[in-house]
Amino acid sequence: MTSPHSHDESDGAAHSHSHDHAPTVTEDSERRIFWVMCMTGGYMILQALGGLLSGSLALLADSGHMLSDTAALGLAWFAFRLASKPADSKRSYGYHRFQILAAFTNGLTLFFIAGWIIFEAIERLMQPGEVLGGMMLVIACGGLVINIVGFYLLHRGDRHNVNMQGALLHIMGDLLGSVAAIVAAIIILMTEWMAADPLLSILVAVIILKSAYSLIRRSGHILLEGxxxxxxxxxxxxxxxxxxxxxxxxxxxxxxxxxxxxxxxxxxxxxxxxxxxxxxxxxxxxxxxxxxxxxxxxxxxxxxxxxxxxxx
CATH class of the missing domain: 3.30.70.1350 (Cation efflux protein, cytoplasmic domain)
Structure with missing residues (x-):
């Protein structure tokens, strides 16, 4: 609750400024972001190795997405840390707006990730290669578990915060990538149809693009002071x-x-x-x-x- 104050002027006007720039960012949101960042970064290394060994584009795409997610989560975590700093003479509103910059940046990275996945998938469709479905399935299942835990942790946080939403969208993209890799692995094991791997990767990329557009539009509106x-x-x-x-x-x-x-x-x-x-x-x-x-x-x-x- 803020307490307004006023002063009378010679022209009969009065001004009121309700000042309340105290940080609203909770330690809970910051902590959730940190642990999900650690889990995502750790499993990203394992999944990248699995993608290289199995020859799966879906796993490599998902590991590339997880690499970006680790950086994005780190940026979101840093934004929460920075927003907790009090206002000063040069930044009368404090550092709250950095959260919006982080969300906008995360949205842009999602666009680049989706573009890379689509480009690689088209190349793979033109020059198909062998994929080890069994190894792909095991690693993708492990990634799915990690992403479900991460999604649960972030979903239980402040979902109205665009910085948290940006992190959540990254994890959701990872989760969809893991599901696509699992489905592709099952199809490959049952039918040996290798095109399932790049085709499902394109599907995930399109879903990521839709989420990225929504995040960029909302955070951009705030940055433009709409x-x-x-x-x-x-x-x-x-x-x-x-x-x-x-x-x-x-x-x-x-x-x-x-x-x-x-x-x-x-x-x-x-x-x-x-x-x-x-x-x-x-x-x-x-x-x-x-x-x-x-x-x-x-x-x-x-x-x-x-x-x-x-x-x-």
């Missing part, structure tokens, strides 16, 4: 005017996200000359918090028409 998806500014204006009869108009409204969990809003509110500014500030902040879960709002209250032109 209006939070769960906030309707017209609705906020309408409800504020209806809730407080002293309000004449609400304008110059802007909203963006520091992270998904931390929306920030600024607005000018014109109130009747008889309204007490301090009382209005407290009432508006309480309303924004209770109705829209906005705990960081910068308000300018005005008795007269707005003296400034809106700047976008």
């Amino acid at each position: 209006t939070p998806e769960n906030l309707d500014m017209a609705l906020i204006r309408e409800k504020l005017i209806a809730y407080l009869p002293e309000i004449i108009d609400v304008h110059h409204m802007h909203a963006w996200s520091l992270t998904v969990e931390k929306p920030i809003v600024t607005m000018h509110v014109q109130v009747k000359s008889s309204a007490d500014l301090e009382t209005m500030l407290r009432a508006i902040n309480a309303f924004l918090l209770s109705e829209f879960e906005i705990d960081h709002a910068t308000l300018q209250l005005e008795h007269n028409n707005c003296p400034t032109e809106e700047i976008i």
